[in-house]
Amino acid sequence: SMTNRQVCLVALCSLLILCTFIGSTQSARCCLNYIHKDKPISCKRVKDYSVQTINNSCDIDAIIFHMQGGKSRFLCADPASNFTLRVMQCIE
The missing domain is CATH 1.20.5 (Single alpha-helices involved in coiled-coils or other helix-helix interfaces)
Incomplete structure (x- = not known):
């Protein structure tokens, strides 16, 4: 025992x-929806980004922008959007 x-x-x-x-x-x-394209993201404010793929806990594919300053620290963007690709290019 x-x-x-x-x-x-x-x-x-x-x-x-x-x-x-x-x-x-x-x-x-998880990102549950995307930011609107008419809300401009300043390249200067984006520190980094990460990629979210659909898995057990996340329902959509997304690019998560890591922001500095301001209210929202993370912004979720549509990976298929040209706007998202432009912001990603200004980080790299």
Whole structure:
């Protein structure tokens, strides 16, 4: 039979695994819709971008622009749009 110490250790490990799993699912931010093309993005404000592909947690493909300053730190853009490609080119 297991001792009290072993029971505590198993419980602690289970809790740790659970917390890690919950944390990782919440940090997966998904774009749910795109910004409007008539809202211009200043190339100077874009620090970087990342690519979102459709997977278990995200419903659409998107380019996520990482912005500096201002209210929104992340902007979601349509990868098929010429406007998106222009902004990506000014980063590279």
